[in-house]
Amino acid sequence: MTEPLRLGIAGLGTVGGGLVRLLDAHGDRLALRTGRRIEIAAVCARDKTKDRGLGHALDGVRWHDDAVALARDAQVDVLVELIGGNGVAKDAVEAALSLGKPVVTANKALLAHDGLALARAAERAGVALNFEAAVAGGIPVVKALREGFAGNRINALFGILNGTSNYILTSMAATGASFESALAEAQALGYAEADPSFDVDGVDAAHKLSLLASLAFAAPVDFSAVYVEGIRRITALDISFAHELGFRIKILGIARATDHGLEVRVHPAMVPEGTALAHVDGVYNGVVIEGDFVDQMVFEGRGAGAGPTASAVMADIVDIALGLKLPLYGVPVDRLGQIAMASIDRRIGACYLRLSVVDRPGVIADIAAILRDEQVSIESLLQRGRAPGEAVPVVIVTHEVEEAAMRRALARMGALATVLEPPTMIRIEEIKRA
Structure with a gap:
């Protein structure tokens, strides 16, 4: 020995x-x-x-x-x-x-911001810089991308990358609790920090997604260009309507190659009930990778905690002990490509809208006129109950629409005197069913 x-x-x-x-x-x-x-x-x-x-x-x-x-x-x-x-x-x-x-790190923030420079330093030194534990706890998704999917062109990867936010949304769905109550429960159980901002505002997931996207597409992702949106505005009412419509609300990290460039975005999403990610609950993480030869692969497991994360750290240490060394992004820095980042405004997809409106004649007609003007087609509309002169929720599900048009429509609807609070929009992600 x-x-x-x-x-x-x-x-x-x-x-x-x-x-x-x-x-x-x-x-x-x-x-x-x-x-x-x-x-x-x-x-x-x-x-x-x-x-x-x-x-x-x-x-x-x-x-x-x-x-x-x-x-x-x-x-x-x-x-x-x-x-x-x-x-x-x-x-x-x-x-x-x-x-x-050689270095083994679990530090996603460090690599999201300084990974390119550190990758160069590791290559100059001829040593490994391993980071399996920086993403998705014990799930070996980094090794899968660097090694297992080496024979594939990755078309997309997406998943639930933050256990704290996933726990909060799961608790809200199970109990009908408000965001604030579910967050307090997560903090009491040790799943959320006293300052939960990085988790519930999507920053932690965005750090992880930028690393996975850089690895999957062999191109450095500028973290400042990642679209990030958290879960603070999700309500029990949204979760109830989602269930009625056949969806679960999850906060997803999505990286996808499009004709407009690489989409890299983190935000709440409506996920169809019949998909694997819809049933990744609690503090678990789930990652889906789509390659041209493997089609779709799903990974699920604990995304944090002493045991799972230590397991990932040890996997990296074992590689070093065996003399295995791969570049940080799977290819040397000087072979990394350059890929344009697609603006969130270019996203094409269906949307869920929830508005709190005054229940009186003509309100729905005004909203429909705005959507018509912006070329937004309505798939379905829900309104529960009557309360003449008082506030009622109205839910609209759209057909596919460009994000920029949807944002213009939201701004115009929010300016109506009969719309009593800023409209809520949650993107609907069409994911292949399990």
């Missing part, structure tokens, strides 16, 4: 602790698989005295005060960066790569 592979783990939070436990439980199995021991040489965490419930697993392991010092430790062969963010984490990754050390 060759020399052990010595890890330096930066960050001993949920994932870092999970990785220590995994290695403690399966060290012998991993040695058999790789032909060498995988050991923890050093760690870095904010509080050395904190009881992390790791028993004696870190006995004899060196502690560093900061992640950069850990990366520079001569006894560390691989930096495992589990801190997150773009500050000290970036400094530590850059330090490790500059010394020719």
